[in-house]
Amino acid sequence: xxxxxxxxxxxxxxxxxxxxxxxxxxxxxxxxxxxxxxxxxxxxxxxxxxxxxxxxxxxxxxxxxxxxxxxxxxxxxxxxxxxxxxxxxxxxxxxxxxxxxxxxxxxxxxxxxxxxxxxxxxxxxxxxxxxxxxxxxxxxxxxxxxxxxxxxxxxxxxxxxxxxxxxxxxxxxxxxxxxxxxxxxxxxxxxxxxxxxxxxxxxxxxxxxxxxxxxxxxxxxxxxxxxxxxxxxxxxxxxxxxxxxxxxxxxxxxxxxxxxx
Amino acid sequence: xxxxxxxxxxxxxxxxxxxxxxxxxxxxxxxxxxxxxxxxxxxxxxxxxxxxxxxxxxxxxxxxxxxxxxxxxxxxxxxxxxxxxxxxxxxxxxxxxxxxxxxxxxxxxxxxxxxxxxxxxxxxxxxxxxxxxxxxxxxxxxxxxxxxxxxxxxxxxxxxxxxxxxxxxxxxxxxxxxxxxxxxxxxxxxxxxxxxxxxxxxxxxxxxxxxxxxxxxxxxxxxxxxxxxxxxxxxxxxxxxxxxxxxxxxxxxxxxxxxxxxxxxxxxxxxxxxxxxxxxxxxxxxxxxxxxxxxxxxxxxxxxxxxxxxxxxxxxxxxxxxxxxxxxxxxxxxxxxxxxxxxxxxxxxxx
Numbered sequence: 148x149x150x151x152x153x154x155x156x157x158x159x160x161x162x163x164x165x166x167x168x169x170x171x172x173x174x175x176x177x178x179x180x181x182x183x184x185x186x187x188x189x190x191x192x193x194x195x196x197x198x199x200x201x202x203x204x205x206x207x208x209x210x211x212x213x214x215x216x217x218x219x220x221x222x223x224x225x226x227x228x229x230x231x232x233x234x235x236x237x238x239x240x241x242x243x244x245x246x247x248x249x250x251x252x253x254x255x256x257x258x259x260x261x262x263x264x265x266x267x268x269x270x271x272x273x274x275x276x277x278x279x280x281x282x283x284x285x286x287x288x289x290x291x292x293x294x295x296x297x298x299x300x301x302x303x304x305x306x307x308x309x310x311x312x313x314x315x316x317x318x319x320x321x322x323x324x325x326x327x328x329x330x331x332x333x334x335x336x337x338x339x340x341x342x343x344x345x346x347x348x349x350x351x352x353x354x355x356x357x358x359x360x361x362x363x364x365x366x367x368x369x370x371x372x373x374x375x376x377x378x379x380x381x382x383x384x385x386x387x388x389x390x391x392x393x394x395x396x397x398x399x400x401x402x403x404x405x406x407x408x
Numbered sequence: 409x410x411x412x413x414x415x416x417x418x419x420x421x422x423x424x425x426x427x428x429x430x431x432x433x434x435x436x437x438x439x440x441x442x443x444x445x446x447x448x449x450x451x452x453x454x455x456x457x458x459x460x461x462x463x464x465x466x467x468x469x470x471x472x473x474x475x476x477x478x479x480x481x482x483x484x485x486x487x488x489x490x491x492x493x494x495x496x497x498x499x500x501x502x503x504x505x506x507x508x509x510x511x512x513x514x515x516x517x518x519x520x521x522x523x524x525x526x527x528x529x530x531x532x533x534x535x536x537x538x539x540x541x542x543x544x545x546x547x548x549x550x551x552x553x554x555x556x557x558x559x560x561x562x563x564x565x566x567x568x569x570x571x572x573x574x575x576x577x578x579x580x581x582x583x584x585x586x587x588x589x590x591x592x593x594x595x596x597x598x599x600x601x602x603x604x605x606x607x608x609x610x611x612x613x614x615x616x617x618x619x620x621x622x623x624x625x626x627x628x629x630x631x632x633x634x635x636x637x638x639x640x641x642x643x644x645x646x647x648x649x650x651x652x653x654x655x656x657x658x659x660x661x662x663x664x665x666x667x668x669x670x671x672x673x674x675x676x677x678x679x680x681x682x683x684x685x686x687x688x689x690x691x692x693x694x695x696x697x698x699x700x701x702x703x704x705x706x707x708x709x710x711x712x713x714x715x716x717x718x719x720x721x722x723x724x725x726x727x728x729x730x731x732x733x734x735x736x737x738x739x740x741x742x743x744x745x746x747x748x749x750x751x752x753x754x755x756x757x758x759x
Contacts, residue, residue, distance in 0.1 A: 243516055405476050
C-alpha cells in the first residue's frame with residue numbers, strides 16, 4: 148500500500164515537472180514510436196519476399212511483435228536503469244537514496260520513471276487486435292487475464308535480467324558494454340525462435356530468456372500448441388529471474404563504495 | 409543513553425592500481441592490481457543523546473567514510489556500531505526513519521519541482537501524518553523564513569536558500585539524530601550564522617543529537633561542546649574545545665598603540681625578568697607575547713603606568729592556528745613538543 152502510494156506521488160511529480168517541458172514529452176513519444184515503426188516496417192519488408200518465416204505467416208509474426216511491445220512498454224516506463232552507473236554510482240546519488248526509508252531499487256526506479264514509453268504498449272495492443280482479427284483468433288474469457296499475467300511475467304523477466312546486469316556497477320567501475328549488447332539480443336525474442344539455430348534457441352530460452360517476452364507467450368493466443376507449454380512456463384521464468392535480479396542487487400548494494408568526498 | 413556507539417570501526421577499500429604508461433595500461437587490461445586502503449582505522453567513540461559533536465580532520469582523513477557508515481550507506485569492514493539503537497547497515501530502511509542527513513555538497517531535493525512539492529514527497533516517503541507534517545513544516549518555515557521560497561523550483565534557489573530548504577527536508581520527520589556533512593560549505597556569513605543559531609535551537613528544544621563535519625572551525629566554536637579530530641583514519645583528539653585550546657594555546661598576545669613613538673628597548677626594559685617577547689609593529693605600535701602561566705595584567709601594569717597608550721588589544725591563540733599545527737604534526741598527543749613548535753613559529757614571525 149505504501150509503495151503504491153509512492154508510485155502515485157512520483158507520477159504526479161513527473162507530470163508536474165514535465166508540464167513545463169511539454170514539447171520534450173511529445174518528442175519522446177514520437178521518437179519512441181518511430182523506432183518501433185522502423186522495426187515493424189522491417190517485418191513487412193521480409194514478408195514482401197516470402198510467405199512464411201519458419202512456418203509462421205505474416206499476421207502471426209506481426210501479432211508476436213504486437214505482444215512484444217506491450218511488456219516492453221511497461222518495462223521501459225517503470226524500469227529505466229540506463230543512466231544508473233553514471234548518475235548513482237559515479238556522481239554518488241546512491242548516498243541520498245540509501246538514507247531514505249524505502250527500498251533503494253524501488254526509489255531509483257521511481258526517480259527514473261518514463262511514462263511516454265507506455266504509448267508503445269498501447270500501439271502493441273492495437274497491432275495485436277488488428278492481426279488477431281485478420282487471423283480470426285477467438286476471444287475467450289481467459290484472453291484478458293492471460294494477457295495481463297503473461298505481460299507482467301515478461302516485465303519481471305526484463306527487470307530481472309537488467310537489474311542483475313546493472314548491479315554489476317557496484318563491483319566494476321564502468322560496465323557500459325553489456326547493456327547495449329543485451330538490448331540487441333532482446334530484439335531476437337520478437338521473432339519465432341524456431342527460425343534460429345539450436346544454440347541460439349537454447350540461449351534465448353534458458354540463459355537469457357528473451358523468448359519468454361515475445362514469441363512464447365504470444366503463441367498461447369495464436370493457438371500454437373507446440374509452444375503452449377513454454378507459454379505457461381512464462382510466470383515461473385519471470386519469478387525466477389526477478390528473484391535472481393533482486394538478490395544480485397541487494398548483494399551489490401552491500402558492496403557500494405560511495406563516491407569521492 | 410548513548411545516541412551513537414562505535415567500537416573498533418574499520419573500513420577498507422580496494423583501490424585499483426593504474427600502472428604507468430601505455431604498457432602499464434595494457435597490463436592492467438589483463439591483470440588488475442589492487443591496493444588496500446584503510447580509510448578508517450579501528451576508531452571507537454560514544455556520543456550521548458542531545459550532544460552536538462564536531463567531527464573534524466583534513467581532507468581524506470576519513471570523516472565522510474565514518475559518516476557514511478554511521479548513516480548506513482556503507483557497510484563497515486569490521487567493528488561494531490549502534491546508532492539510535494539500530495545497526496545501520498542491517499535494518500537500513502527502519503533505521504533511517506530516525507535520522508536526518510544533510511550533505512552540503514549534494515541535494516536531497518528534486519530539482520524541477522517546487523520546494524513544497526519536494527517536502528510533500530518526503531512526507532510520503534517518511535510516512536509522516538498530514539497533521540504532524542503541517543505542524544512541523546509551519547514551525548520550520550517560520551524559523552528559517554522560507555515562506556516566499558516554498559513555491560519556487562529548487563533549481564532557481566541560491567545556495568543559501570537551498571541549504572535552508574535542505575535542512576527542513578532533513579528534519580521534517582523529526583529525527584532524533586542529525587548528521588551534517590559540511591553544512592555551511594560555500595555559504596556567506598549571514599546564512600552561516602543563521603544556520604548555526606537554528607541548529608543550536610533545534611538541539612535545545614528537541615534534544616536532537618547532532619554530529620557534524622566541517623572545515624570551518626567557527627562552526628565548531630559556535631556549536632560544539634565536543635570535538636573529535638581525525639587524522640589518517642585514527643582519532644587523534646576527543647574532548648572539549650576549551651581543553652584543546654588550553655592544552656594547545658601557548659599564550660596570548662597584547663597589541664599596544666602608543667601616543668608617541670616608543671622604542672622596543674624601552675619596552676623590554678620595563679618588563680625585565682618576565683618571559684615575554686616584544687616585537688614592533690610600526691613606530692607607534694608594538695606587540696607582546698605572554699606565556700599562559702603569566703598574568704596579562706602583570707605585564708599591562710608595568711607598561712600602562714609609564715607609556716602613553718592610546719589603545720590595547722588582547723588576542724587569544726585562535727583555534728585555526730591550533731588545529732592547523734595539529735594537522736601538520738598529525739598528532740594531538742605531544743603538546744609539549746608542539747607547543748614549542750608553535751612558539752618557534754611565533755617567534756620567527758616576530759623577528
